[in-house]
Amino acid sequence: MRGMTSPARALWDAPAASPPPPRRVWRDWVLVAVLPPLIVLEATLRADVAWRWLWAVVLVALVPTLLWRRIRPFTMLAISFGVGWAAGLATGGDPQLIATAYFLILVYAVMRWGSGRAMLGGAALVLVGTLVSLPLGEATPADVIGGIAVVATTMTLGIAFRQRAAARARELDRVRLLEREQFARDLHDTVAHHVSAIAIQAQAGSAVAASDPAAAIDALRVIEGEASRTLDEMRSMVGVLRRADAAELAPTPGIADVRRLARVGAGAPGAGGVLGSGSAAASPDQDRGPEPVAGDPSIDVRIDGDPDAVPPAVGAAVFRIVQEAVTNARRHARDASRIEVRVRVDADGVRVDVRDDGAAAASVAPGFGLTGMAERAAVLGGTCTAGPAPDGRGWAVGAVLPRSGWSA
Incomplete structure (x- = not known):
């Protein structure tokens, strides 16, 4: 990392968020309990989606990653994106299920709780995932721009809440x-x-x-x-x-x-x-x-x-x-x-x-x-x-x- 500029090196060496996050709270268990039925319900109702049951199985199998998103944010994001890319390559297309949006929680967690390396790695994963998904799907330029805007907003929110918590900790x-x-x-x-x-x-x-x-x-x-x-x-x-x-x-x-x-x-x-x-x-x-x-x-x-x-x-x-x-x-x-x-x-x-x-x-x-x-x-x-x-x-x-x- 010798070629890094000072701001980049500072971000790379930044520690995890302080104060440290709670390991798990009751909302995590509610989220994990609610998501699988919703995924199955959407797959049942949307008969027009190709490979919907395969995607349903993949999404349900990845729901437990939400339980470790605070203590291992980059690892959970990498697992989810890796499995998602593999399923996309196998089916020749992107998942069309709306339930896939819960991946944004993992993106938020990386920016909110991860170290500097995790934040940079998470941003790189999202960028690579976006580039890989372009030739696989039939998204229009408007869809791509909208998706990038949603992901960027999610990252910004994670960073904003991270900075606010850090400022409050400094004030305390x-x-x-x-x-x-x-x-x-x-x-x-x-x-x-x-x-x-x-x-x-x-x-x-x-x-x-x-x-x-x-x-x-x-x-x-x-x-x-x-x-x-x-x-x-x-x-x-x-x-x-x-x-x-x-x-x-x-x-x-x-x-x-x-x-x-x-x-x-x-x-x-x-x-x-x-x-x-x-x-x-x-x-x-x-x-x-x-x-x-x-x-x-x-x-x-x-x-x-x-x-x-x-x-x-x-x-x-x-x-x-x-x-x-x-x-x-x-x-x-x-x-x-x-x-x-x-x-x-x-x-x-x-x-x-x-x-x-x-x-x-x-x-x-x-x-x-x-x-x-x-x-x-x-x-x-x-x-x-x-x-x-x-x-x-x-x-x-x-x-x-x-x-x-x-x-x-």
Whole structure:
């Protein structure tokens, strides 16, 4: 095949249709059961057809090839055409029975399910069969043109349905990939957040265990709570994977849930309170998370504007961006005592700012967290940046989700 051009070689090397066909379905058995009586009935009624009973026997004997037309399309077509040509040469003419039209199902199957070689071989068989049948019959030019048109239409339909199925399979693969990326981001943003808290509390508990056993016990309680939440979120994610409708039933975090990330740093009572719209303090019943032990920075949350005016998808993205930024600050910020979270909702969209007061880092290698935040913002037509704070103290994360990127 060295002389082939690129398109011809690509077709020659093309694999069988994907997704693979079903081996047999109930329609195949119905077809095989219905065709033989129809062939016998036509042979009985059409006494003017020469050799009609021979052709009837041949056509009935070839009906079972339909059962293997999907898994062996070229082989079944070759058997049918070969036997048909042999019968035509023996009788000196073409079959005049209309039931012969079921051969078109085999032609369609080759184009729909066969490999590239099968498609090219099937087209060659049809062409040779047409040329061989011309001197045997008494067909007029109009009959020949009409027959070629019918066969060409059948082939075109097979190719069209093949391409449509392939396009749908590619779209499903793309959706699955997007779902996997979404799940990876959620897994990183939620589970990593709690695991990071567990690691921080374990380090703090180890540091104060000898001098302050009570603080170490508090750290163990925090670890227990974070571990329980991690297990709950893992079970929720597994449920989403197992049930198609679980995603619709599972609660989606929003901007209002950002308040749950607030906490008071140990040794700084009263710091890091939760602020709602404007400067109003959150209620004491607000879920503020576990009380940290020594070394854990305060997390101060302030939300300006109306969080309920933001679509759920945008609210979820804001929550995950803030959650990841806070996790990174708690994990990596050196000597940080305070993390500030500011979320502003206005007519232009949503603005998120998260910064800490730790020692500024010159640079940081982009990991899954920073990449996930940028991807979430980009999906909604926004941007997300991370780097040293402008004043040189601490690390700052800023995300802008313009309303034009997610509103109709």
